[in-house]
Amino acid sequence: MTEGVQTSPAFTKRVFSGIQPTGHLTLGNYLGALKRFAEVQEQDYETIFCIVDQHAITATLQDPAALARATRELTAGFIASGIDPEKSVLFNQSQVAEHAQLAWIFNCVARMGWMQRMTQWKDKAGKNSQNASLGLFAYPALMAADILVYHATHVPVGEDQKQHVELTRDIATKFNHDYGVDFFPIAEPVIEGAATRVMSLRDGSKKMSKSDPSDMSRINMTDDADTIASKIRKARTDPDALPSEAKGLEDRAEARNLVNIYAALSDQSVEDVLRDVGGKQFSEFKPMLSDLAVAKLSPISTEMARLMEHQDEIDTILRKGAEQARAIAAPILSRTYEIIGMVR
Numbered sequence: 273m274t275e276g277v278q279t280s281p282a283f284t285k286r287v288f289s290g291i292q293p294t295g296h297l298t299l300g301n302y303l304g305a306l307k308r309f310a311e312v313q314e315q316d317y318e319t320i321f322c323i324v325d326q327h328a329i330t331a332t333l334q335d336p337a338a339l340a341r342a343t344r345e346l347t348a349g350f351i352a353s354g355i356d357p358e359k360s361v362l363f364n365q366s367q368v369a370e371h372a373q374l375a376w377i378f379n380c381v382a383r384m385g386w387m388q389r390m391t392q393w394k395d396k397a398g399k400n401s402q403n404a405s406l407g408l409f410a411y412p413a414l415m416a417a418d419i420l421v422y423h424a425t426h427v428p429v430g431e432d433q434k435q436h437v438e439l440t441r442d443i444a445t446k447f448n449h450d451y452g453v454d455f456f457p458i459a460e461p462v463i464e465g466a467a468t469r470v471m472s473l474r475d476g477s478k479k480m481s482k483s484d485p486s487d488m489s490r491i492n493m494t495d496d497a498d499t500i501a502s503k504i505r506k507a508r509t510d511p512d513a514l515p516s517e518a519k520g521l522e523d524r525a526e527a528r529n530l531v532n533i534y535a536a537l538s539d540q541s542v543e544d545v546l547r548d549v550g551g552k553q554f555s556e557f558k559p560m561l562s563d564l565a566v567a568k569l570s571p572i573s574t575e576m577a578r579l580m581e582h583q584d585e586i587d588t589i590l591r592k593g594a595e596q597a598r599a600i601a602a603p604i605l606s607r608t609y610e611i612i613g614m615v616r
């Protein structure tokens with residue numbers, strides 16, 4: 273057996289998660305992912321975080337200069353949000369070939385029917401699925417490889433990625449069963465906090481997304497204080513005052529979204545927030561939310577801008593992270609090939 277690779281269920285508690293460099297980071301990425309990553313880094317886990325640039329080319333052609341810039345900006349976003357490259361492995365996916373190599377194996381494990389059921393595939397391919405890339409269809413197999421090439425056991429994500437982590441579990445289970453091994457862990461999605469699904473500021477039924485054509489639908493981590501305040505002032509709401517209990521938000525998607533954002537940014541429960549703001553009109557609540565968002569996000573965007581002036585340092589961090597990542601991934605891939613019968 274390849275040295276250093278566990279095949280028993282006693283896997284190291286290891287976190288893996290990634291973000292696509294597909295545009296400016298949003299408040300949704302921050303609350304659903306980055307803020308959580310910084311928290312788990314301080315807990316009892318090994319932590320591996322990845323800028324998934326190979327996923328970023330699945331939906332549309334990316335301008336090469338924009339992709340390179342977004343990769344560095346996202347790295348700066350990770351660091352400014354509290355990911356410490358001395359404590360966590362931080363790198364971009366394309367520097368570690370093992371992701372794509374294991375993804376090929378998983379393309380042969382996953383079934384067409386599994387992929388066709390993925391809601392992200394249906395949303396992103398839309399009505400014109402014949403014209404979507406094969407990469408977009410196979411996206412979840414690459415994501416499974418991202419996670420399993422490190423034998424990661426825990427995957428912190430926003431609500432929208434839960435289905436992909438479940439598919440990762442299916443792939444691991446089928447591989448283990450097909451080859452009669454207990455080799456890949458059955459990774460757990462970790463979906464916690466008040467803002468696991470931050471919604472668009474313009475439409476409470478749609479996820480806040482980097483690629484939404486309307487910039488007013490999202491708060492970007494690079495927005496300045498005036499822009500944040502203006503987007504929150506113009507956010508869609510209803511005419512009623514805020515309720516004092518969470519039950520009162522049930523049929524009020526936009527109001528619920530703003531309260532969830534407030535709760536997540538202030539590290540409080542929704543119930544605690546409503547105890548303070550219940551009865552207030554949005555004309556009073558929105559400025560409170562703007563002040564809080566600016567206070568929390570400005571230091572991060574200032575630090576991101578500072579880091580972006582030192583691109584060589586960012587590139588060095590990514591290269592070093594990739595070396596550390598390869599040291600974990602290479603023996604796991606090698607053992608995978610042995611299990612399959614691929615001569616080494």
Ligand code: AQP
Pocket residue numbers: 290291292293294298300301303304305428429430431432433467468469470471479480481482483484
């Ligand atoms: N609105 C959101 N609320 C909570 N979490 C979110 N995440 C994304 N949007 C929200 C979480 O951020 C992590 C990285 O996501 P991604 O960039 O890899 O892909 P995505 O989920 O498709 O994010 P976007 O912003 O919608 O990107 P585009 O527009 O490029 O598709 C994941 O953990 C995700 O759950």
